[in-house]
Amino acid sequence: MNSRPKIPLNVPAPRTWDARLARRLVTPLVNTWVTPNHLTTLRLLIGVAGALCLARGGFASANAGAFLIVLSNFVDHTDGELARIGGKSSRIGHFYDLACDALVTVMLFVGMGIGTTHVGALKVSPGWLGAVAGVAVALIFFLRMRIEDMAGKAGTKQASVGGFETEDVLYLLPIVTLTSVVTPFVVVASIGAPLFAAWVVVDYWRVSRRTARLAAVPAKEPETSQMWASE
Numbered sequence: 001m002n003s004r005p006k007i008p009l010n011v012p013a014p015r016t017w018d019a020r021l022a023r024r025l026v027t028p029l030v031n032t033w034v035t036p037n038h039l040t041t042l043r044l045l046i047g048v049a050g051a052l053c054l055a056r057g058g059f060a061s062a063n064a065g066a067f068l069i070v071l072s073n074f075v076d077h078t079d080g081e082l083a084r085i086g087g088k089s090s091r092i093g094h095f096y097d098l099a100c101d102a103l104v105t106v107m108l109f110v111g112m113g114i115g116t117t118h119v120g121a122l123k124v125s126p127g128w129l130g131a132v133a134g135v136a137v138a139l140i141f142f143l144r145m146r147i148e149d150m151a152g153k154a155g156t157k158q159a160s161v162g163g164f165e166t167e168d169v170l171y172l173l174p175i176v177t178l179t180s181v182v183t184p185f186v187v188v189a190s191i192g193a194p195l196f197a198a199w200v201v202v203d204y205w206r207v208s209r210r211t212a213r214l215a216a217v218p219a220k221e222p223e224t225s226q227m228w229a230s231e
Contacts, residue, residue, distance in 0.1 A: 011084045011085055014077075014081065016077075016168070018073075018074055018077050018168065018171075019077045019080075019081060021074075022074065022075075022077035022078045022080075022081045023081040023085060025078060026039070026078050026081050026082040026085070027085060029082055029086075030082070030085060030086040031086075034082070035082075035088060035093075036079035036080070036082045036083040036086075036088055036089075036090075036093050036097075037079070037093050037096060039075060039078045039079035039082060040076075040079045040093070040096055040097050040100050041100075042075055043072050043075040043076045043078075043079065043100060043104070044072075044100040044103065044104060046068050046071050046072040046075060047068070047069060047072035047073075047100070047103075047104030047107070047108070048103075048104065048107060049065075049068050050064075050065045050066070050067070050068030050069040050071075050072055050104075050108070050111075051065065051069070051104065051107035051108050051110070051111035052065070052107075052111065053065030053068060053111075054066070054069075054108065054111035054112050054114075054115045054177075055110070055111035055112075055114040055115045056115055057114075057115035057116065058115075059177075059180070061115070062115060062177040062182060063174065063177045063178060065111065065115075065177070066173040066174040066176065066177040066178075067174060069104075069108055069170060069173055070170065070171055070173060070174060072104055073168075073170045073171065076097075076100075076101065079093070079097055080097070095145075098141060098145055101141060102137070102138050102141035102142070105134070105137045105138075105141070106134035106135070106137055106138050107134070108134075108170075109130045109131075109133040109134040109137060109186070109189055109193070110127070110130045110131050110134045111130070112126075112130050112182055112185065112186050112189075113125075113126045113127040113128065113129050113130015113131060113133070113134075113186050114126075114127045114130065115182070116130075116182045116183045116186055126183055126186050126187075129186050129187060129189075129190035130186050130189070130190070132190045132193070132194065133186070133189040133190045133192075133193040133194075134193075136193035136194040136196070136197040137193055137197075139197045139200070139201075140193070140196060140197050140200050143197075143200045143201060143203075143204045144200065146204060147200075147203065147204055147207050150207050150208065150211045151207050151211070
């Protein structure tokens with residue numbers, strides 16, 4: 001008797017273009033030994049290789065690193081899509097994915113800072129500026145994870161316009177390396193990332209207060225139980 005392949009779970013279509021392409025690519029993997037964690041690990045390895053290339057500096061290495069970071073960012077969508085359509089979601093896998101996202105992003109900024117040339121007008125080494133941006137990004141990832149624990153995934157949903165999300169700005173990284181504006185990019189990131197982290201801190205504080213307020217409100221008893229108590 002021939003065993004029929006399992007049909008992927010009926011889940012909504014992805015909102016973004018890269019996630020749609022990722023779903024098409026991973027659909028044949030639904031009934032195989034490949035798990036979402038395998039794809040997360042692949043994303044991590046590609047991202048680390050990209051960050052190391054950026055840290056080497058030079059036109060060729062920087063562009064190779066930018067390409068690898070773009071590829072890593074795309075592969076990041078494959079694990080989630082495989083988990084959704086294959087019914088392979090797990091809490092451990094979710095946290096592993098978030099940890100890899102944070103690590104790759106932090107190493108990206110630190111690598112760019114190390115690999116860029118020092119400009120005389122800068123009083124601080126670009127490596128330190130990259131580290132500042134990386135630490136701010138790590139804080140953002142941590143707080144978003146905490147917000148998700150309190151408010152669910154809807155509380156951390158990224159803005160989406162025309163099939164693109166906020167994080168898709170990383171697809172423009174090769175433009176930065178091809179035009180040799182890595183140093184200004186690191187400087188801007190060292191300012192913008194902490195500012196965005198401050199906004200996330202405020203959002204985290206707001207969600208924490210709302211969650212605590214809801215937890216303090218006693219649950220309203222159903223009308224039926226009140227009737228039974230009075231009878």
